[in-house]
Amino acid sequence: MKIKLLAATIAATACGTNAFAAEIYNSEGSTISLGGYVDVGLGEYGSSDEVEVHQVSPRINIGGTQDVGNGITVDAKGEWAIDYLDGGDTSFTTRLGYIGMTHEQAGRLALGTQWAPYYDIAGVADMPIAFANDFLYDNHGNLATGRGDKMVTYRKGLTLGEGMSLDFGLGWQGKHTEVGDNAGIYDSRGQIAVSFSVMGGAIGYVYNGGDVDNVDAESHAVSLKYGSYGDGIYAALVYANNDNFYDGLYESEHYEALFAYALGNGLNLSVNYEAAEGKATSSSSEQTQFSQSAIQAEYSVTPKLVTFAGYQFDLGDDDPATKDDDKWTIGVRYFL
Known part of the structure; x- marks a missing residue:
């Protein structure tokens, strides 16, 4: 059984195009790179109910690597979201x-x-540029469902044979108190992930647990995926079962599905679906928190320039006070 070298950095973009980074220095085992992208769209997007110019998730990053010998490479990255409209x-x-x-x-x-x-x-369906996964980013810094704040991680991969691999991941965050949005006392949190890949497909499971305000807040998530987004057929399914994990919900379940097909001419078409169900207390009935589906298209004009368009249908929820609110956008993303 042969050890598989893990990638030095985890993918930071939620789109099917490559995450470009320009190497600006390379000497004596050290490298420095500059990357990120800017994007802009026009439509009814995010919380706005009006047609307006908007951004999706522009960012800029700088990274470096250093070969320190004995088979060890040290790397560092800083990345910042850019709000150039407001x-x-x-x-x-x-x-x-x-x-x-x-x-x-x-x-x-x-x-x-x-x-x-x-x-x-759980991020295997978080791929299209305009409309993708929502539940992963609800308080994700504290709960480490997307990016985790002040986190220690360990990952290791094993190659089991031709086309087969087994990957493990561990994560830990220390105890802290949050004020303002998502206020609370967050005890130490831990997570463990495992995935098995074979012949272009993969199945994965992850556990995420720890107390919030002295109540156990945990999540179990499983996923299936096939293919590579932006290269022919790509399909992904995600299911998460949560206890006291999201604010105001005693129990909740999340569902996500994505199917995409990339043509050889640079056009990538996709359809996705996402829904959340939950109940406020142990004795209350389960209600649909939200459900939505989007059809989208992304076209690579050049490897660094991608146009996109999408329409997201609000499929409704069980709250009579909210109204259906479809969203749409057309835009362009340029990779630095």
């Missing part, structure tokens, strides 16, 4: 900031704000 004090906000160490046999250890092992499993 600006002000939040023009730049932190997305990532970590230092990692990778060894071909021992695996990879990283410390800082980074993509969590939970996302390795």
Whole structure:
């Protein structure tokens, strides 16, 4: 059984195009790269009910690697979200900031704000540019369902044979108190992820647990995927079962499905579905929190320039006070 070298960085984009980074320095085992992208769209998007110019998730990052010998490579990355439409004090906000160490046999250890092992499993449907996964980003910094704040991770992969691999991931966050949005006392949290890949397909499971305000808040998620997004057929399914995990919900379940087909001419078509069901107390009835589906198209004009269009249908919920609110957008993304 042969150890598989893990990738030095976890994918930071939620789209089918490659995450470009320009290497601006390479000497004596050290590299420095600059990357990210800017995007802009027109439509009814996000919380707006009016047609307006908007951004999706622009960012800029700088990363570096250093070969320190004995098969060990140290890497570091800083990444910031860019708000170039509204600006002000939040023009730049932190997305990532970590230092990692990778060894071909021992695996990879990283410390800082980074993509969590939970996302390795549950993020397989979070691919289209315009409309993708919503539930992963609800308080994800504290719960480490997407990016995890102040987190320690360890990952290791094993190659079992031709076309087969087994990957493990561990994550830990320390106890802290949050004020403002998502206020609460977050005890130490831990997560463990495992996935098995064979012949282009993969199945994964992840557990995420720890107390919030002295109540056990945990999530179990499983996923299936096939193919590579942006290269022919890609399909993914995600299911998550949660206890006291999301604010106001005693129990909840999340469902996500994505099917995409990339033509050889640079056009990638997709349809996705996402829904959440939950109940406020142990004795209350389960209600649909939201359900939505989107049809989308992405076209690579050049490898660094991608246009996109999407329409998201609001399929309704069980709250009579809310109304259906479809969304749509057309836009362009340019990779630095």
